[in-house]
Amino acid sequence: MTHKIAILGASGYTGAELVRLIATHPEMEIVALSADRKAGQSMASVFPHLRHLDLPTLVKIDEIDFADVDLCFCALPHATSQAVIRELPKHLKIVDLSADFRLRDPEAYAKWYGGPHAALEQQAEAVYGLTEFYREEIRSARLVAGTGCNAATGQYALRPLIAAGVIDLDEIILDLKAGVSGAGRSLKENLLHAELSEGYHAYAAGGTHRHLGEFDQEFSAIAGRPVKIQFTPHLMPANRGILATVYVKGEAARIHEVLAQAYAQEPFIEVLPFGEHPSTRHVRGSNFCHIGVVADRIEGRAIVFAALDNLTKGSSGQALQNANLMLGIEETTGLMLAPVFP
Template identity: 55%
Template sequence: MADKLKIGVLGASGYTGADLVRLLATHPNAEIRVLTANQQAGQPMRAVYPHLGGLDLPDLVKWEDADWSGLDVAFCGLPHGTTQEIVAQMPDHLKVVDLSADFRLRDPDVYAEWYGHEHRALQLQEQAVYGLTELNRDAVTGARLVACPGCYPTAVLLALVPIVQAGQVDAGDLVIDAKSGVTGAGRKVAQQLLFAEVGEGIHPYGVAKHRHAPEMEQEIGLAAGGRPVHVSFTPHLMPMNRGELVSCYVRLSDGETADSLRARLAERYAGEPFVRVLEPGESPATRNVRGSNYAVMNVFADRIPGRAIVICAIDNLVKGSSGQAIQNMNLMTGLPETTGLGQQPLFP
């Protein structure tokens, strides 16, 4: 591609927006033309994120003042409930990669139940493609609007969908224990996110009512042949900046073992550039994917007969958000899927 893709990032002042800018800055086929952040409009990006001060970036503007006409792709990192009305006003030629929850749920009634209001752009919802790249690559490639999964569903679905599709586990008995770094809560001033509240401790949140649960159930239900599925899902906030680890407790189908589940995952993800099934006995760890677009996973036999534990680790801001979004953009625009995403994990 001779000409670079002209990119706009809505919500550039959030952690996801900042990581999009960081990754796009070294993407050989991308040029950032528009950055929006309504509360910081008029400021340079370096004033909001000094670590990006060495880049030649446009100043932040309000989304209402952005010129979309000359862009090729818009990334939307806005709060839930905001994106749908803005995307509806964008020109039809513009490809949109949405990182909010506005287009993830296919059933508008389920969306209204979990997000507290009716969907305001149903015509766009019908066009939206669920953007878990490894599991929906063909649909993403031809899409104009892609809804990137939430960070928790990304890790959970990568770990569970192949073995549910193969009938190796009981889709009606799934228990998911999840842990994420503080950036998963967004960049906002809130008492529960103060250092003294988060440091040196772990706490659950959204117990039995987290909005990512119906998203998991939607995709696992499809993998199970379209039948209704309910998962037991509890997320926890960890005293670290980024990273996510999910432990999925499953009931094995007759004749299945932890080894057969691992073999299925290894077969399914063979050749995938960003998903690694570890060697037997190796434990996934967030420190081994930090700053990268990789997901690492493995399967262990539970002490309880007939059960297994599937564990997956990702960086919540990269594979769980901005990196996956760029992976989808690459497919949508005909670029090699891995373009701009070759960063290896940062360790230690």
């Protein structure tokens, strides 16, 4: 059976990544693609790498007849997403890739995103899209909120450790290295090749990055008490890939054991042998997440590493994994593409 799919916001990188993945998905068919400012253009003209595919022309959202659509991916900018999703037909299954439905608490949303939420009803209904930890809720959800790509990476490293109580909750430092495609296709001086290549720097340093809203919400919920981590992302001269380096206090071998056990049955999470650590280039273009644990020379301290591709496992691959669940398709369908290296 083929499910009919619409993608809103198809002219951005996460939209294109969805199309790339669905291109070889045997049970999905793309029936509508929207891109407001590029409506009327072919996808091939906006993303020439998709030229070989037979795709619908880009249209405005209100030109789409959703009656025929089974599931809709929203790859729209933050804030736009909630206004659009509020108005979508109620029969429609939705996977949102924006930040709009990640935070369950309207106050937390207002704090991190600077204003009130415009779709409180949908916000209440949305399921947080970190597949491995919300699998059953996602299966029956109508609206799933894709996680932040940094937030996903940090959570893969930390959730089982917080749940198992094997690390000090007040001493978690997440130093993250992120590729530039996570910032999207927007025209900003600091995203120019000449500004970025051959160098690196922190951004949103000191605890101001919005993905902290997700960390706070999720980690506190697991721990049953407030958990605040330190989180400093750095922008890397590369297009894809997030590497999380997490400094924790706890017994390294035990930490490794907990992670290995937690992910033993997961098709996309690979825990490396104790003492090994991952590289972003070994997950590029794939839905895999590699996790490693190393003991520090200082006793009682460990470093947990997690690497994934921000556009795939961190965003569009996660979205497809969730869509599979929501449509009753085998979870890994279309997602077993091996990483592209070199």
